Amino acid sequence: xxxxxxxxxxxxxxxxxxxxxxxxxxxxxxxxxxxxxxxxxxxxxxxxxxxxxxxxxxxxxxxxxxxxxxxxxxxxxxxxxxxxxxxxxxxxxxxxxxxxxxxxxxxxxxxxxxxxxx
Numbered sequence: 001x002x003x004x005x006x007x008x009x010x011x012x013x014x015x016x017x018x019x020x021x022x023x024x025x026x027x028x029x030x031x032x033x034x035x036x037x038x039x040x041x042x043x044x045x046x047x048x049x050x051x052x053x054x055x056x057x058x059x060x061x062x063x064x065x066x067x068x069x070x071x072x073x074x075x076x077x078x079x080x081x082x083x084x085x086x087x088x089x090x091x092x093x094x095x096x097x098x099x100x101x102x103x104x105x106x107x108x109x110x111x112x113x114x115x116x117x118x
Contacts (some may be wrong), residue, residue, distance in 0.1 A: 001039070001041065001042050001049050002038065002039050002041065002049075002101065003037070003038050003040075003048075003049045003050065003052075003055075004033070004035050004036060004037045004038070004058060005036050005038075005052060005055045005056060006033065006034065006035045006036075006080050007033075007034050007036075007041045007059065007063045008031060008033050008058075009031075009032050009033075009034070009063050009066060009067040009068075009072070010026055010029060010030070010031050010032070010067060010068055011029060011030065011032060011066050011067065011069055011071050012028065012029040012070045012071070013026045013027070013029075013030075013070065013071040013072055013077075013080040014026055014028065014072060015080070015081060016072070016078070016079060017077065019046065027070070029070075030082065030107050030108065032085075032105060032106060032107060033065075033105075033106040033112075034046065034089060034104065034105050034106070035069070035103075035104040035105075036055070036059060036089075036097075036100060036103055037100070037101050037103070037104070038050060038055070038095060038097065038099040038100055038101060039099055039101040040099045042047075044078065048103035049099075050099065055097070058093075058097055059093065059097075060096045062092045062093060064085055065092075066085075072085065074088075076088050076091070079113050081117070082105055082107040082111070082112060083113045084114040085105055085113075086105040086113045086114070087115055088103075089103050089105065089115075090103045090115050090117060094117070097106070100117075101116065102114060102115070102116045103115045103116075103118070
């Protein structure tokens, strides 16, 4: 069984490695939507895989680290492409929640990245 927990956050970034003149070279912001997926067995007594409230409690500190921040200033996100942000989120969450099986990050309503670990 897979379950998920979704968050939104607003952050600014710029992509330092794109060519001069590219619109993403300049500081700009996005309202991101991230969905964390978890895989586990259904607890027959409780009827769930994991308490969504417990997931929120563990995940919120990671979201707060990047919400309303310039992501380029966060260690590990010096070149914060959508793909690298998804990997960074995975690396922050996986040690505390080993049931994590996928991170889906939407940079815009029509563009994003999905990371399922290495």
